[in-house]
Every structure is written in structure tokens, then in C-alpha cells.
Amino acid sequence: MEMKGWNEFEIGTLLFPFSDEGSQNVEKHSDKREYRQDSSYTASVAHWRVEKPVYNNDHCINCFNCWLYCPDSAILARDDKLKGVDYVHCKGCGVCVDVCPTNPKSLLMFTDHIQEQDALAQWPAKETKKKGA
Ligand code: SF4
Numbered sequence: 001m002e003m004k005g006w007n008e009f010e011i012g013t014l015l016f017p018f019s020d021e022g023s024q025n026v027e028k029h030s031d032k033r034e035y036r037q038d039s040s041y042t043a044s045v046a047h048w049r050v051e052k053p054v055y056n057n058d059h060c061i062n063c064f065n066c067w068l069y070c071p072d073s074a075i076l077a078r079d080d081k082l083k084g085v086d087y088v089h090c091k092g093c094g095v096c097v098d099v100c101p102t103n104p105k106s107l108l109m110f111t112d113h114i115q116e117q118d119a120l121a122q123w124p125a126k127e128t129k130k131k132g133a
């Protein structure tokens with residue numbers, strides 16, 4: 001599949017990812033999905049990334065917020081479970097981390113060069129709410 005650069009599109013262009021319904025693609029890994037010719041998949045901007053989201057399965061409740069809001073279709077899911085991040089397409093925007101509702105979050109941003117096991121070892125503990133705060 002030919003990859004286009006972000007600057008080959010008109011300003012304001014909307015990039016819809018799939019050639020069929022999104023719900024038909026949620027269970028498929030990225031290499032099995034039906035992408036449109038001009039989409040956020042063919043126009044990968046992963047080289048923008050300086051930080052990456054790391055996924056921690058220990059806290060995830062599989063709410064799919066991150067999958068829904070990711071602008072690059074870079075959240076992978078299968079069998080009703082989150083499976084991680086497609087770093088070929090993730091641009092490191094952090095939207096998935098913002099919308100993750102768990103405590104602690106199940107996705108956190110780390111420098112792009114960190115190894116997954118090192119990121120998981122630094123995961124914060126659950127925050128306790130202070131009374132009256
Ligand atoms: S940081 Fe998260 S929301 Fe942003 S492109 Fe990567 S996976 Fe998608």
C-alpha cells in the first residue's frame with residue numbers, strides 16, 4: 001500500500017479510515033482491515049512521534065474509549081479486548097491517554113525510545129481521593 005505524506009492533502013481534509021463500517025473493523029488487526037485509499041492509515045504520520053503511549057493490560061477495563069478517539073486508527077483490539085498500539089501509525093498525540101478512565105490509567109505516554117518492560121515497571125499506583133478535595 002502506498003503511504004502518503006500529511007502535506008499531500010488540502011488543509012481541512014477529513015481522513016476517514018475505513019472503506020466499510022468501523023464496527024466491522026474493530027476486531028481486526030491493522031493488516032486485515034479495509035482502509036480507504038486516502039485515509040489516516042495510508043497517510044501515516046508516525047514519524048512525528050517523540051513520545052508514545054504504552055498500554056498496561058493490568059488496569060484496562062476494555063471500554064474502547066481509546067479506540068474510538070484515536071485519530072490514526074492506531075489502537076489494536078481483538079475478541080472484545082484491547083491488544084495494544086500500532087506504532088507504525090501512532091503519531092503520539094496522547095488523546096488515548098486523556099480519554100482513558102481508569103485509575104491509574106491503562107495508557108501512559110513515555111519517551112519513544114523506552115522499552116515496554118521499563119515503562120511498565122514505572123507505572124504509578126492508584127491515586128486515592130482526599131476527603132473534601
Ligand atoms: S497517541 Fe494514542 S490517540 Fe494518538 S495516535 Fe497514538 S494511539 Fe492514537
Ligand code: SF4
Binds near residue numbers: 059062067096099106
Ligand atoms: S481507554 Fe483505557 S481502559 Fe478503556 S480500553 Fe483504552 S486502555 Fe482500556
